[in-house]
Amino acid sequence: MSMPLRAGDPTELGRYELVGRLGEGGMGTVYLGRGPDGRLVAIKMVRSEFAHETEFRGRFRSEVNRAKQVPPFSTAEVLDADPDHEPPYLVVEYVDGPSLAAEVKEKGPLPGAALHGVAVGIATALTAIHGAGVIHRDLKPGNVLFARGGIKVIDFGIARAFEATSQHTRTDQMVGTVAYMAPERYDPVGGRPVTAAADIFAWGAVVAFAATGRTPFAGESAAATAMRILTQEPDLAGVPESLAGVVAWALAKEPDDRPTARELLDLLLAGATQRPAVAAAPVERVVIDPVEPVVAAKPRFGRTAVLLATMVAVVAAAGAGTAIRLLPHGAEQAAGTGPSAGASPAIPVVTQSLTVEQKTQAILRGRHKTLIHVAEIDRDLAMESHYTELLAGDGTGPKSEFAVIPVGVEFMIRYLSDPDTTEPCLGIRFNPAGSATVVTAECSPTDATLFRASSTGQHDDQGRPTYTISNESFGVLQWSEDTRTFFVEVTPDAPPLTSFSFVDRGPLPSPSPGG
Template identity: 65%
Template sequence: MSMPLRPGDLARLGRYELVGRLGEGGMGTVFLGRDPDGRLVAIKTVRPEYAADTEFRGRFRSEVNRAQQVPPFSTAEVLDADPDHEPPYLVVEYVDGPSLAAEIRDKGPLSGSALHSVAVGVATALTAIHGAGVIHRDLKPGNVLFARGGIKVIDFGIARAFEATSQHTRTDQMVGTVAYMAPERFDSLDGRPVTAAADIFAWGAVVAYAATGRTPFAAEAAAATAMRILTQPPDLRGVPESLVPVVERALAKDPVERPSARELLDLLLASSVTKSGSAGTGSAVPGSAHAGSAVAVPVGAGPVVAVSDQGARVGVPSGRRRSKALAAASVAVLLAGGLGAAIRYLPVESGGAEVGAGPSPFLSAPAQVSPGVAAPGEPVTPEERLAAIMRGNRQTLIHVAEIDRDLSLEKHNAEVEVGDGTGAKSLFALDSLGVDYLIRSMADPSVERCIGVRIIPDVGSEVVATDCTPTKGTIFELARSEKTDDQGRPTYWIYNDTYGAVQWDEDEKSLYVQEVGDADVLTTFSFVDRGPLPATASLGTPSSEPSR
């Protein structure tokens, strides 16, 4: 489902009319467009900081040309691109179907033929992508869509253009999602390039997530997830026995021990004999009538990785494996603070926001903390503090930039007001729901109170306190504006996808929600760090799933 265009959005890109927004990430914005024949398409634009790099534009052009050679079965077909346009853009087939991430969020893990069809469908897509010489680099549940007739994999083909340009090769700018990244992507010791085997690892993590609703190396923070990927065996509890051997091989630490996409597909098809005697072909979707559980054909699993108390790997004698063991041990030492160093990881939690979507949190790990030096894990720069706020790790003031005031919610009052930014009444936290948020009051961390939209028929709307249940009235999106506040902090529009943008009424001295398109959206908000969450706070555990 698309969202309305926002004030300032272009009406056209090249020969394409823009009719809505499909999403926004670290690399750019995806619009719903219409070609001259009336066909709906998805158009991905590139952020200005990338578009200004001539090396990026060259790589973008070559990667798109390569991606256009990928057969369109099981993938969203690449239709067009203009790397010389301002901004550069890529046009792909529009797939009108939910993502795997949305299906698992709304309906729970898959099983039986639906799960096997996802495994086969994604492996089929990787076979086509790799066969054209393309590496996806960001395979994740959000990039797997349920289309009419089967699975479609999207967002392949241009990741290398972002990752390989000279000014975008730092470890804090890798393109991808931490929970689905292969170990070699964190390995800076042997300098091996990313190969198609990284996509196979991501396939294993995606299938495990589809079967269980969690990633196989899930941890509370991105750095901890990366450490588990480097040093721990996957947690495959809940994955059907028929798929465990194949998923284990895909999640092997050493890329040479993983099957190719073609081999992966052969293994899956060999184990797809169901109770009804039919083979899984990737055409079933969740909720379909096609039933039956797969019968496993024995498949040799990859080696089991053992980890010592010190974090070094045990029982891996080869030189290649020894290098990986050193990489894992080095990361363990850095995180433990033994070198007094700092390691930049990615601006995401293990659940899966995009790497490269913003500044990276600085995970400082000095051997000891001196006066005036940030404690381990404490964000240092304004960018790092903002990233921690966006991840839901910090309390924040929500500053109304145009009037230099702050949102305020008294314990006894239902209406959200503005105040002077003092006291617990002005403290909030962003509770991440993928790319959207609940906005939670920290006035009393033991009580769940979030900001929501109240519609008053024939009168208007109010911004009020309500339960922290994800509904169409409580889920908000933050959209970066071009403005800054009086302290130079970036500002955002706060949108509710159903009702509109949160605005300040100067005449009424109150907040309201303005339907998008009625008038220009004038009110912007910045976020001011107010320290770590109190020990009693528990974000990320809403009382129910989002209402549809």
């Protein structure tokens, strides 16, 4: 159901007449429009803060072209888009029906046949979406509509364009809804991209919601919900036995342990009630304390990283000046986020007992200081406050010490040589000549200050794992032997020439100094 236009709303976008409002969100406003042929359509007008970015428009155009390849069964068909319009907009099929969120709120959890139909309908939509090489990224009950003839999934295929640029404006803008976001969405370690498996996790959470009226990891706050997503099993009480096993499979912590959309659909259509038998998950001994070793399921996603990312994305948005820090053995405590805040955990992590890989992960989770070693030239990154560009140093002194500050699936790199400077982080400067260099920058998440570390699968001469360091917008950080400088470039057809390892320099006074 549409609402009247408000004062100040446009009455047309391109060749479309706007006749009402359908909703508003972090990405923009959705209008009910009418095309030249009289057909009613839904038009998403992009918010102005995105509209002025050339980078965003390019991503928007690319993602829309992909979304147009998605077959329209069980999805709202992408009809048109104009990335060059002021402001840009997207036109999709108008679905005149209530959302799953509204239906459950008004009438309660769905009964058996209706619930199974929703599960099949969403799985069908994801099969089509993923088959076209698209990831939804924000599947939730509000994006599942009851249409004439069946279920329609909306708002797919353009989230990446927003997510890749949104963090420079507000740190609470990671695309997604906390209760339906997969664990890997919060993980900055390794810099792995979001895959279709994240949508499968969201499918499990949405179906559980449809069956029970609540999300399977519901907590008292968004931060508590995120913690449960990463550390606890889902609460599936009330989910019918015919779906509980498949839903549990979809909600596996590890992306590789979840079914594909095609596998989900096949199981549902076959009436299967359980996932196929799989081998037991491996375990490893993680030494937290020299007295009390802990045996735990082998994790890929650091708990501290989850909390840091969640607090940046959720608590900061609420205006709270606190962050949650995980202590050993799962204890939680609130800690100030300033450089000097936060006492050492009651049960300290013993650095000597950690493996090289564990030390590296402690660095990438923002808990330890680091030298960033350049494997190919046997030098270390250096940044002195009175210099403007990144240097190759000898690894001595505070000019070579850095801290990683996790932000969602990415991180900022803070240098520690001058903690009082107003520009204590690394950022990318794009030059008119077409080159990009790394310089000092303000420590705030922007398209120029957010980096990812991607494992090369190799190790340096000291046995430390090596990574490529990249920026989503500008490319990969590399060293030029000819000019003896660091630069950043897109390398679509060739592997990066420079790799980095992280040398442990002991705990930081707080998980993310200056965050």
